[in-house]
Amino acid sequence: MKFTNFDFLGIKKYTLGVSAVLMGLIIVCALVFGVLLDVQFSGGTIVTYTYTGTVSEDTVQETAESVIGKDVSVNMKKGVSNLDSFEIVLNEKEGISADTQSKLTDEITKAFADNDVQLLSNSTVDPIIGMEFFAKSLVAIALAAVLIVIYVAFRFKRISGWSAGVMALVALLHDAIVAFGVFVIFRIPLDFNFVAVILTILGYSINDTIIIYDRMRENQRLYSDLSRTVLVNRSIGETLSRTINTTLTTIAAVAVICVVAVVCHVESILSFSFPLLIGMISGTYSTIFVACPLWTIWQDHKAKRQPKRKAVTSTR
Numbered sequence: 001m002k003f004t005n006f007d008f009l010g011i012k013k014y015t016l017g018v019s020a021v022l023m024g025l026i027i028v029c030a031l032v033f034g035v036l037l038d039v040q041f042s043g044g045t046i047v048t049y050t051y052t053g054t055v056s057e058d059t060v061q062e063t064a065e066s067v068i069g070k071d072v073s074v075n076m077k078k079g080v081s082n083l084d085s086f087e088i089v090l091n092e093k094e095g096i097s098a099d100t101q102s103k104l105t106d107e108i109t110k111a112f113a114d115n116d117v118q119l120l121s122n123s124t125v126d127p128i129i130g131m132e133f134f135a136k137s138l139v140a141i142a143l144a145a146v147l148i149v150i151y152v153a154f155r156f157k158r159i160s161g162w163s164a165g166v167m168a169l170v171a172l173l174h175d176a177i178v179a180f181g182v183f184v185i186f187r188i189p190l191d192f193n194f195v196a197v198i199l200t201i202l203g204y205s206i207n208d209t210i211i212i213y214d215r216m217r218e219n220q221r222l223y224s225d226l227s228r229t230v231l232v233n234r235s236i237g238e239t240l241s242r243t244i245n246t247t248l249t250t251i252a253a254v255a256v257i258c259v260v261a262v263v264c265h266v267e268s269i270l271s272f273s274f275p276l277l278i279g280m281i282s283g284t285y286s287t288i289f290v291a292c293p294l295w296t297i298w299q300d301h302k303a304k305r306q307p308k309r310k311a312v313t314s315t316r
Helices: 009-033 057-068 098-111 127-155 161-185 192-222 228-264 267-315
Strands: 044-051 073-080 083-090 118-125
Touching: 009 161, 009 228, 009 267, 044 098, 057 073, 057 083, 057 098, 073 267, 127 161, 127 192, 161 192, 161 267, 192 228, 192 267, 228 267
Parallel strands: none
Antiparallel strands: 044 083, 044 118, 073 083
């Protein structure tokens, strides 16, 4: 597959415009519909029961709400050896008392007398601790992004490393917002899976970007007479086959995990694999149509400013 003659930068106005519109829509959706936080971050109580046979999710929710007197959510989880489980999640600052817990277990057991319902665990997360976890997770993401910029800046000095690193960071921010949009639009609560998805996408996306940067650096050394536009287009085209093959292979594997998670009703895996799938697609797109065009625009802007600075200096 040869794409060395395709003008990738020729459509940068459209690709950057699509990205800008998409980012705007995600932000609007987050403001209008709100962001769901899992108990791990918002604080609350999770009561887990195991069972056999078939249990109605609606009946579990109705029974729990009648006992607790507050709205709850129910997560059904598939297990092994026909031993499945469900979680009753209460997103409240205050936990439930021992008496309420005992009454809840009694009522659930009565409602599903033929399903051998057993209490597995009861955990309460303080909201302050939950927000501390969330803040530390954001710090970890920010630190990873900063280290990536520093690495790219020193690794690719030949092609103006700091600007290359900053534009790579902008592309990573694009991918992070896309993954965040999946959680918002599909009403998936933000939990530790969100942090894992973002960090995974950062590593995956920057790998594609570095491959192109490396080819740009090599082509600049081999063909010093190439214009900036031709250099970037040629470098993207020469690495595109590798990018497509790697992306398709990885996406296929993650897509299989998504299908298995849907079939087996494993929500915890689906809430990780599906945003990761969309994020990987976004990572490939942003590498080619966000990072490289933005780097080119910035370098062209610098080149235009240099003659003006020289003119001012000579006048003085």
